[in-house]
Amino acid sequence: MATRTGRPQRRNQVLSRERIIETAIELLDAGGESALTTRALTERLSTGSGAIYYRAGSRDELLDTATETVVTAALAAKPAGAAATPEDEIRTVALALFDAIAEHQWLATRLTLQIVRKPFGPVTVGIFERIGRQVGALGVPQASWFDAASTLVHYILGAVSQNARIDGDTSTVQPDRAEFLEATATAWQALAPEDYPFMHAIVGRIREHDDREQFLTGIAIVLDGLTRLG
Amino acid sequence: MATRTGRPQRRNQVLSRERIIETAIELLDAGGESALTTRALTERLSTGSGAIYYRAGSRDELLDTATETVVTAALAAKPAGAAATPEDEIRTVALALFDAIAEHQWLATRLTLQIVRKPFGPVTVGIFERIGRQVGALGVPQASWFDAASTLVHYILGAVSQNARIDGDTSTVQPDRAEFLEATATAWQALAPEDYPFMHAIVGRIREHDDREQFLTGIAIVLDGLTRLG
DNA sequence: AACCAATTTGGTGCGCCGCTCCAAATGTGT
DNA sequence: ACACATTTGGAGCGGCGCACCAAATTGGTT
Numbered sequence: 001m002a003t004r005t006g007r008p009q010r011r012n013q014v015l016s017r018e019r020i021i022e023t024a025i026e027l028l029d030a031g032g033e034s035a036l037t038t039r040a041l042t043e044r045l046s047t048g049s050g051a052i053y054y055r056a057g058s059r060d061e062l063l064d065t066a067t068e069t070v071v072t073a074a075l076a077a078k079p080a081g082a083a084a085t086p087e088d089e090i091r092t093v094a095l096a097l098f099d100a101i102a103e104h105q106w107l108a109t110r111l112t113l114q115i116v117r118k119p120f121g122p123v124t125v126g127i128f129e130r131i132g133r134q135v136g137a138l139g140v141p142q143a144s145w146f147d148a149a150s151t152l153v154h155y156i157l158g159a160v161s162q163n164a165r166i167d168g169d170t171s172t173v174q175p176d177r178a179e180f181l182e183a184t185a186t187a188w189q190a191l192a193p194e195d196y197p198f199m200h201a202i203v204g205r206i207r208e209h210d211d212r213e214q215f216l217t218g219i220a221i222v223l224d225g226l227t228r229l230g
Numbered sequence: 231m232a233t234r235t236g237r238p239q240r241r242n243q244v245l246s247r248e249r250i251i252e253t254a255i256e257l258l259d260a261g262g263e264s265a266l267t268t269r270a271l272t273e274r275l276s277t278g279s280g281a282i283y284y285r286a287g288s289r290d291e292l293l294d295t296a297t298e299t300v301v302t303a304a305l306a307a308k309p310a311g312a313a314a315t316p317e318d319e320i321r322t323v324a325l326a327l328f329d330a331i332a333e334h335q336w337l338a339t340r341l342t343l344q345i346v347r348k349p350f351g352p353v354t355v356g357i358f359e360r361i362g363r364q365v366g367a368l369g370v371p372q373a374s375w376f377d378a379a380s381t382l383v384h385y386i387l388g389a390v391s392q393n394a395r396i397d398g399d400t401s402t403v404q405p406d407r408a409e410f411l412e413a414t415a416t417a418w419q420a421l422a423p424e425d426y427p428f429m430h431a432i433v434g435r436i437r438e439h440d441d442r443e444q445f446l447t448g449i450a451i452v453l454d455g456l457t458r459l460g
Numbered sequence: 461a462a463c464c465a466a467t468t469t470g471g472t473g474c475g476c477c478g479c480t481c482c483a484a485a486t487g488t489g490t
Numbered sequence: 491a492c493a494c495a496t497t498t499g500g501a502g503c504g505g506c507g508c509a510c511c512a513a514a515t516t517g518g519t520t
Contacts, residue, residue: 048499158388225455278470
């Protein structure tokens with residue numbers, strides 16, 4: 001009777017909650033949001049739907065949990081150098097989110113969905129806290145912290161979601177990328193010049209541009225604008 | 231034999247494509263994306279699924295068409311005053327998109343989905359052209375037009391998607407709004423202050439802030455940053 | 461007015477989905 | 491060894507998107 005366990009708790013854990021989430025993310029990465037089905041999960045984990053439900057809840061909850069897992073990992077990114085400026089911090093976390101969405105394209109819609117539906121969930125709050133903490137160090141007066149953080153978060157998540165393509169690292173997916181740019185350029189060229197003068201004016205830039213660089217340029221622009229807040 | 235019709239074309243059009251799209255938007259507005267089902271459509275229009283398929287294509291195509299319809303309408307917004315600055319133009323179209331998403335919350339995810347999957351569809355191109363056209367008049371050098379337009383579009387769509395709540399006009403939905411802000415503030419207050427110092431620092435602002443004003447502040451910040459491009 | 465080919469319609473059924481429910485299996489405390 | 495709580499696998503239900511098709515409807519031709 002030496003035990004004072006309020007809860008029995010552990011057992012052999014053949015099927016852990018973590019393993020379900022991990023497998024769910026694999027399925028999502030491989031085939032998009034529609035590939036995450038209860039049946040596919042049960043088959044991969046060789047179990048039944050009841051067990052999955054018991055541990056991970058509904059499909060919607062599972063998607064939220066997967067989102068939370070990926071985002072939390074990205075938010076843990078730290079700048080490489082020793083003395084990091086607030087700009088470094090912001091760039092680092094922004095790029096981490098960029099890469100996370102490049103690797104998990106299903107995040108693009110799921111992230112906005114979670115921000116809209118759960119404005120005080122760990123994802124929303126985590127992103128806000130992580131980025132917002134830097135704006136004070138940027139010299140933004142406290143009265144404008146909320147506005148400044150909102151603007152930064154809106155821009156970063158907007159850019160990151162709209163760039164959800166497969167070009168995270170320079171491993172094997174580069175050819176598709178070139179084809180994709182070529183197709184886009186051709187399509188833009190085919191537009192009626194009198195109706196789309198701007199698209200024609202920039203079509204030359206699309207082939208040579210780099211999404212990641214453009215993203216950093218955008219961040220620099222927003223940071224520049226923030227310094228004028230007073 | 232006076233007819234030289236290559237196509238018979240018109241007929242009584244009891245069930246027009248427009249009517250399907252219109253009804254689809256009604257269903258989406260009322261119950262979100264999951265409320266748009268073939269069966270619900272057939273019931274409302276008292277027809278069969280074949281007819282809907284014949285005119286509007288798959289459910290996914292119909293969702294894209296609905297998105298296109300709403301976005302195109304928003305992009306047609308023009309500034310009120312006679313002599314409109316490029317800043318006025320940008321603010322006007324940005325607010326039109328803001329209101330469109332406030333009225334049709336399902337747009338938030340559908341819009342990013344369309345931008346990611348169809349980078350040369352009418353929605354993506356339309357938004358880019360409409361906003362991009364203004365950056366030249368802002369004094370941005372042509373070499374930076376693409377970057378400037380990207381940044382603006384990313385910010386505007388990001389902010390707009392993340393604000394997808396029901397507070398478009400001041401008609402009847404205001405009480406929920408106050409409750410919602412109160413709940414958010416309370417939730418933020420409950421966070422551990424040592425882990426979330428920033429959230430605690432700004433929690434006072436949430437009750438008094440206005441989404442639309444904050445959105446305009448963000449646009450001003452980005453526009454400010456754009457003027458430094460050279 | 462009668463006919464025809466093309467177009468348009470309503471509806472049935474298939475395969476799949478998320479999810480509920482529950483009997484059996486597996487563990488723990490005494 | 492026994493009672494009991496936890497955990498599991500799977501069968502079944504209602505609903506979904508969609509392919510498919512026989513019937514109805516059209517406008518043009520004669």
